[in-house]
Amino acid sequence: MSSQPPGRGTRVRGTRQAEALNAVLGDLPAFSSAQDIHAELRRRGQRIGLTTVYRHLQVLAEDGEVDAIRDQGGETLYRRCETSAHHHHVTCRACGRSVEVEGRAVEHWAQRVASEAGFVDVDHTVEIFGLCPDCARERR
Amino acid sequence: MSSQPPGRGTRVRGTRQAEALNAVLGDLPAFSSAQDIHAELRRRGQRIGLTTVYRHLQVLAEDGEVDAIRDQGGETLYRRCETSAHHHHVTCRACGRSVEVEGRAVEHWAQRVASEAGFVDVDHTVEIFGLCPDCARERR
DNA sequence: GTAATTGCAAAGGATTTGCTCTGGT
DNA sequence: ACCAGAGCAAATCCTTTGCAATTAC
Numbered sequence: 575m576s577s578q579p580p581g582r583g584t585r586v587r588g589t590r591q592a593e594a595l596n597a598v599l600g601d602l603p604a605f606s607s608a609q610d611i612h613a614e615l616r617r618r619g620q621r622i623g624l625t626t627v628y629r630h631l632q633v634l635a636e637d638g639e640v641d642a643i644r645d646q647g648g649e650t651l652y653r654r655c656e657t658s659a660h661h662h663h664v665t666c667r668a669c670g671r672s673v674e675v676e677g678r679a680v681e682h683w684a685q686r687v688a689s690e691a692g693f694v695d696v697d698h699t700v701e702i703f704g705l706c707p708d709c710a711r712e713r714r
Numbered sequence: 715m716s717s718q719p720p721g722r723g724t725r726v727r728g729t730r731q732a733e734a735l736n737a738v739l740g741d742l743p744a745f746s747s748a749q750d751i752h753a754e755l756r757r758r759g760q761r762i763g764l765t766t767v768y769r770h771l772q773v774l775a776e777d778g779e780v781d782a783i784r785d786q787g788g789e790t791l792y793r794r795c796e797t798s799a800h801h802h803h804v805t806c807r808a809c810g811r812s813v814e815v816e817g818r819a820v821e822h823w824a825q826r827v828a829s830e831a832g833f834v835d836v837d838h839t840v841e842i843f844g845l846c847p848d849c850a851r852e853r854r
Numbered sequence: 855g856t857a858a859t860t861g862c863a864a865a866g867g868a869t870t871t872g873c874t875c876t877g878g879t
Numbered sequence: 880a881c882c883a884g885a886g887c888a889a890a891t892c893c894t895t896t897g898c899a900a901t902t903a904c
Contacts, residue, residue, distance in 0.1 A: 589878080589884065609868080623886040628869065648788055648893085649868065664828045664836075673831040683819050684842050688804045691813040693844035696804075700840050702824050704833035729859065729903070749893080763861035768894065788868085789893065860901070871890070878883085 594620045595630050604670030605643060605651035605663075643701055666706035675702075734760045735770050744810030745783060745791035745803075783841055806846035815842075 598614050606614070612627045631652050635642040640652045643663065655661070655674060662680070665672040677700065684698040705713065738754050746754070752767045771792050775782040780792045783803065795801070796814060800821070805812040817840065824838040845853065 591885070607868085625870085625886055626884080629885085632869095644784060644788070647868095648784070664831050664833050666833070667835075667837075673833075675827045675831070677823065677827070679823050680820055680840075683817065683823075684840075687815045687817070688842050688844050691804050691815070692847040693804055693806070693813075693842075694850050695807075696842065696844040697807075698840070698842045700820075700824075700838070702828050702833075702836065702838045704828050704836040707832040710834045731860075747893085765861055765895085766859080769859090772895095787892090856904095858901105858903080860899105862899095863897090865896070866894085868893095869891085872888090874886095876883105876885070879881090 591620070591622045591626050592630060594618070594622060595627060599634075599640060599652070599654040602653065605641075605645075605653045605665055605672055606670060607645075607649045607651055611652065662700045662702065664702045664704060666709055667703045668705055668709035668712075671706050671708075731760070731762045731766050732770060734758070734762060735767060739774075739780060739792070739794040742793065745781075745785075745793040745805055745812055746810060747785075747789045747791055751792065802840045802842065804842040804844060806849055807843045808845055808849035808852075811846050811848075 594615055595611070598611060598618070602611070602614070608628050608631055609624070611631070612622070612624045615622050615627065631640065631642075634640040635652065638658065640654050641663070642650050642652050643665070644650055651670065653672065657674060659676075660681070661674045662677050663672040664675055680698075680700055684700075685696055688696040688698075734755055735751070738751055738758070742751070742754070748768050748771055749764065751771070752762070752764045755762050755767065771780065771782075774780045775792065778798065780794050781803070783791050783805070785791055791810065793812065799816075801814045802817050802820070803812040804815055820838075820840055824840075825836055828836040828838075
């Protein structure tokens with residue numbers, strides 16, 4: 575038997591690739607696409623396949639260890655977040671940097687309007703985009 | 715001179731296809747993909763290419779005449795809405811049917827938290843998903 | 855007649871899958 | 880040795896584009 579019950583957490587065998595991806599995610603302040611992340615890994619001299627990056631990100635997102643959003647072009651962007659609690663983001667449209675915001679208010683609003691319409695099993699997505707202070711400055 | 719000033723609206727030359735698409739959009743109560751809409755058009759005996767459907771939907775969405783959202787699979791779904799004013803949707807995850815809801819509250823919230831983070835030129839997306847009464851019943 | 859519109863076929867681009875190889879334990 | 884994980888190449892899927900034929904006005 576193993577030292578860790580296979581319950582729900584121990585899905586990853588500590589491989590070089592997983593660790594490297596983990597490190598990059600820790601460093602990237604902005605929402606980034608799988609391809610960007612892969613490029614960054616290579617830039618750092620890591621040998622890792624794009625497929626592997628996709629597969630890890632998928633699992634991490636499922637487990638809630640990274641957040642995933644879609645940009646307007648349909649690309650999925652990933653980012654490791656500070657809090658594991660439910661939250662939303664204000665993301666810079668130009669550089670991808672994002673700020674986490676808590677939104678009790680929206681959660682309640684969403685739940686309420688959905689219920690009023692007779693919907694159950696309610697879920698929601700809220701994304702806020704804008705120009706961050708730095709990018710706004712550049713544009714002037 | 716034409717009966718309509720060409721300002722910004724007169725982009726479409728009344729073609730059979732445009733009219734047919736328009737009719738279908740008027741009938742479809744649910745958010746539907748371009749492909750679904752195309753299928754529906756064919757079902758109605760219309761000869762129309764998928765490309766044309768995509769192109770029209772694109773323009774209509776730009777002009778705000780239809781709303782476009784993305785489902786979890788990355789497909790874009792379209793729907794003609796009752797109100798032209800800014801609003802959000804509670805959409806059934808199972809059948810696509812949706813209810814329009816007004817969300818002064820969220821608009822303000824989004825604007826506020828973004829401003830507090832120093833972001834400008836703020837925009838947001840809010841989508842609520844759930845099971846509509848009918849689909850919820852079926853599942854039991 | 856002339857320019858906008860159509861639509862097929864092909865291109866694009868992100869993501870996933872098949873299947874074999876590799877490396878950890 | 881065994882099995883999860885890696886990764887290349889090929890396959891998918893939605894959507895867009897190139898371009899010649901068609902059609903509205």
